[in-house]
Amino acid sequence: MTDPVLYIGNKNYSSWSFRPWIGLRATGIAFEERLVPFDMAAGNPAFRSFSPTGKVPVLIDGDLTIWESLAILDHAARSHPEAGLWPENPAHRSMAMAMSAEMMSSFPALRSACPMNMRRTRRPIEVTPALQADVDRIQSLWSDCLRQSGGPFLFGRFSIADAMFAPVVNRLDVYAFETSAVVADYMAAMKALPAWREWEAAGRAEPWVVEEDEA
Structure with a gap:
């Protein structure tokens, strides 16, 4: 095969x-x-x-x-x-699907203002209310999951939810958004993955x- x-x-x-x-x-x-x-x-x-x-x-x-x-x-x-791309726990699996679907359909201000760019020098941009609202929603989603799971990834081990939000980790990093300590630790865990480093x-x-x- x-x-x-x-x-x-x-x-x-x-x-x-x-x-x-x-x-x-x-x-x-x-x-x-x-x-x-x-x-x-x-x-x-x-x-x-x-x-x-x-x-x-x-x-x-x-x-x-x-x-x-x-x-x-x-x-x-x-x-x-x-x-194990989906979490084993059925409730967590449903939550991971909901988050992944929200990633596909939402956050238009972030997509427009902050394209993914692995080569970009880290520096901030002007943050509009709509852009800040997108970033706040993402940080809230991540923080809730990480507090419940204990990390280092959204549902404990790496899952589809993490894959779907991987480009957002790059965006929050290279456009220099302020993040909570919980979110910063999560972003560091994502960027430390051998797969991330290979792609980057x-x-x-x-x-x-x-x-x-x-x-």
């Missing part, structure tokens, strides 16, 4: 690619990576050759094509239950520069 193929975009910028990539890599699920870079804000027309939406990421597992980060991660969790090093080494991006 061949490993599934995960198509991703630039590691410096592509937040949606980062989510399934770190989820699979951090939990030891084997896959073949195929990076198709974009050097324009709208992406790359070549994505259409493998992606039904013209966007990344896309997972091809045999005859099955799966798009969207959360769907890819859920497929991996069901295909590899031993990896590759992103920093990329030659492509995009002015606007949310691929």
Whole structure:
């Protein structure tokens, strides 16, 4: 049996690619990576050759094509239950799904003002009320989970919820938002993951520069 193929975009910028990539890599699920870079804000027309939406990421597992980060991660969790991508506790699993879905549909001010950028020099930006509201909501979500689980990750061990919020860790870091001690410890744990360090090093080494991006 061949490993599934995960198509991703630039590691410096592509937040949606980062989510399934770190989820699979951090939990030891084997896959073949195929990076198709974009050097324009709208992406790359070549994505259409493998992606039904013209966007990344896309997972091809045999005859099955799966798009969207959360769907890819859920497929991996069901295909590899031993990896523990969803929390074992049913209540925690439902909470992790709710948080992951909120990540997909919410936080428009943060997405707009603070694109993921692994190469960015850490410095603050002007914070609007809408942007602060997004950051406050995220910190509240994280803090509640970490207090209940004891950390170091949102539900104790690394899960899909952590993978879905991984790009936000980068955003809060490089745009120099003030965080609580609990949140700072969580961010440090995420950034210490070997999978995080692998992705970040590759992103920093990329030659492509995009002015606007949310691929």
